[in-house]
Amino acid sequence: MDFLPIFVIIASVMTAVSVYLIYLVKKGINGIGFLLVLYLSGSMLTMFISLSIALSNTALTTEILALTVNTAYMIVGLVSILLLGASRRKIESRKWYTVLLFSLLMTISEAVMGESFYSILTKSIGNPLIGTENYWFYAVMLAEMTFTLVYSFNSLTRQIRNYLLVTLPIMVVSPVILPTFSIWLSSLLMIVATIIIYDTLYRDRLKKTQETFTSLELMLIFTLMMAGIFTYYVTSSWYLYDISMILGMTWFIYRAIQGPSSIKGNYLRDSRWTFAFVLMTFVMEWFMGAVLDFASSYFSPGVEGFISSLPLGFVNPFSYFGAGALFDFLSIFGSVTGSVWFLVMMGLEMGTLAIFRIKEVRLRENRIRLALMVSAFAIYAVYIPSFSPLASKIPYIPYMWSMGLGTLGPVSTDYLLSGIVGTYVLSAVLSFLFGSRQICSVTCTAPTMYQGTFYNSLKVYNRTSSFARKTLSSKLRPWYKLIAIAVWSSLLAFAVISYFDQKGILNITIFGNDPTMFLYSFYFNFLWYVVFISIPFSGNYACVTQGWCSWGTFNQFFGGLGLFRLKVKDPELCVKCETKACSKACPVGNTDLPGNFIKKGEFKSSRCIGVGDCAEACPYDNIMFYDVRSWLKEKIKGDKM
Incomplete structure (x- = not known):
């Protein structure tokens, strides 16, 4: 029997229902209406779970178990809605935990849909996360994420909009369903995304608060994705990567609906957050480097292969x-x-x-x-x-x-x-x-x-x-x-x-x-x-x-012994300077720059590595570099005189 047309119809209906539910939640449906949205999203999940169980084999006990799961959810769900409705409690859909629950239900429903298709074809349940390792999951995921982004686009801040835009193609380019080259493409896209995150934070550095926690969330997802690919090369299991995809899609829908995290800060004022972000970035980069080493055959796959490499x-x-x-x-x-x-x-x-x-x-x-x-x-x-x-x-x-x-x-x-x-x-x-x-x-x-x-x-x-x-x-x-x-x-x-x-x-x-x-x-x-x-x-x-x-x-x-130093054109300008911007700009913390400029007209130290930020920051354009080129010019000029 050709199941392809049936799968297409089921996936299309699943996409249409999910998109409509996302629309309702983003719009801000409250009360019983929102409870019904949660109920419908949960019913899709239980429907595919029971379908996977029922179709894994033809035993009567299996079919009874599937029917029990579906019936239990229907009864418990409807009773819960009636009780909450009768209590007349104010039920809001835009609480962070309700939106997170909805987003998670949507993602897991799609994964279980993929699992049910797998069960139909193989007559076995198999890997519970196999649902994320097929085209059906990724097709529905792409449609829902794209709709969520487009529908929410104008209501999003610039930062979260950029984050979602770079995350979408990374989620789609999956090495699970695409050839090996997708690992290189996925890594390149993730590098681009990391650059955008860094640049976004840097451009907003003068603001009192930034999307610090949202940035950390996204970096954590990237880290899990790269760790998942690394784990696959070592253990031949996609489990961790599958989990990262579920978390990534959940985060995408959640942030598109809810907006950025309420936990904010500024990376130049909070060393603990900055350390956490830099550390997480490095961990992601380490796993990415290891993945590229595997992809380029620098490392051999498998535990033994990796160790021997x-x-x-x-x-x-x-x-x-x-x-x-x-x-x-x-x-x-x-x-x-x-x-x-x-x-x-x-x-x-x-x-x-x-x-x-x-x-x-x-x-x-x-x-x-x-x-x-x-x-x-x-x-x-x-x-x-x-x-x-x-x-x-x-x-x-x-x-x-x-x-x-x-x-x-x-x-x-x-x-x-x-x-x-x-x-x-x-x-x-x-x-x-x-x-x-x-x-x-x-x-x-x-x-x-x-x-x-x-x-x-x-x-x-x-x-x-x-x-x-x-x-x-x-x-x-x-x-x-x-x-x-x-x-x-x-x-x-x-x-x-x-x-x-x-x-x-x-x-x-x-x-x-x-x-x-x-x-x-x-x-x-x-x-x-x-x-x-x-x-x-x-x-x-x-x-x-x-x-x-x-x-x-x-x-x-040897640099301290040699010719290189910083000189000023007019030491008196350094006396008048109120900002002392040169010392603040120095990346190695040479805070005694102004004092030396005033006393000696120059600054010479083995700790000065000539970055030039001091000259860049000087409000009078008074600082210049002196090295062998300057020394030769002096000698040539002296000879001509």
Whole structure:
């Protein structure tokens, strides 16, 4: 028997009834009318549940069970309506819990409809969530969500309207029913959605309140969706993804009818909310990076395949008195954050926010630096080491062995002079000539993440966070020196061990890994992201202000010895300046900028990484950059005189 025409009719009727019920609830039907709406939405659910039970097999007991479920709902529902109606209680449909209940009933009804179709075709109930894994669910879902959005469009705020517009295509592009390429498309759409969420919050940063909790809700749904796809690759189960789809559609209908959450705030004034949002975003990005790694075959599917794909390996979690579990966590965490597709995904997201920032800056030097920064991320950090014809020769090329001794491999004789020593010598010379900005504001991946519109605005926490306030001014605190010394001591000690391992003199590894490569993964694939996520508590650019980055402290040291500094055209303007905007704009918290400008006419410090926000913020356009280019101009001008 051809069930297709029957399925089409049932799905069409289901869509029409659901759309009409959504219309009534959005319109604001109250009293007995709203109770009838809930009753009808619930009746569709029980009807499909009983249908699935009845059609799963032909046993008499099964049919009796299905009939009992349907009859019980009809009796209980009608009696409840009569009792509530007789009590004459005021029943309002626009309470948050009533709208949420209605939205959930609508979504589950569609999922159970899909399950009933599955039962008809297979004569079995099967996976209770199989209803979300077919075209029928997605077709009805698309129709209902589209109607809800169109009908509610004019009554929605700009923020919630944008959120719903970007969520709709993400919900439709499902890897459950579409080919593998949909994972790439879904990830791209989610990146676009994340950018829109960030940009929306940033544009409204001066408002007293924003849609903070609504933004967090949407990010949670995205996280569950990516976690669901990740779980599928590891366990071959779509359960978590199915749940995320049900929650996502429920949220969509609920927010389209109810509007944004009443819980509001401002991300520049509430560190706890900001931390929760940044953390949730990172978790979503981590799962997305892992999903792309699976899709690109960097990871092999299945538990065993995934474990065997980890670059650092996997050990017994109970080994070495529990240290094995810590290593396994680091290995899994760092394998994703250290992968090229994670960098590509972060580059698309953070790089776009940085491009938005280019449009806001007015000084040509700052626009050029930001453009170089985004280009360096794409070319220097991603293309050359991973996709270019030079990829296999990278360990031998100076200036490519960035961010530490263990970036590209063990400390062997083959790499020692050209790759490692050459990199440090060349970088030291560049920092001496141009300042540490050549790394900390251009070629390192960190500035692209720190200097986009949203994350750059988080430098407000340099002054409002109790811990970050201790890092203000260019003076290096004793604990900064201790952290930097500890990081460098460990790096050099592990490098020596690695070198002797390669020579055959020693055989010391960390769970089978070269010491420097393990340490690099710990510092740059794990600890750096912990520092990044903690911006609301530790302040912006904590890698610079707290000494955690060995590569940064190296270049900052030579930058402090070199030619780079900030100069002012007229120190008297700094005396008259009432705002001292330069010190407030500095992303690393160099609050002593005005004092140095007034006393010396310049500012020189190893902590100044040449971001240029101070020059951008100066109301008199009084601050200028000085490096080897300026020095050469002075020499040439002096010779001519």
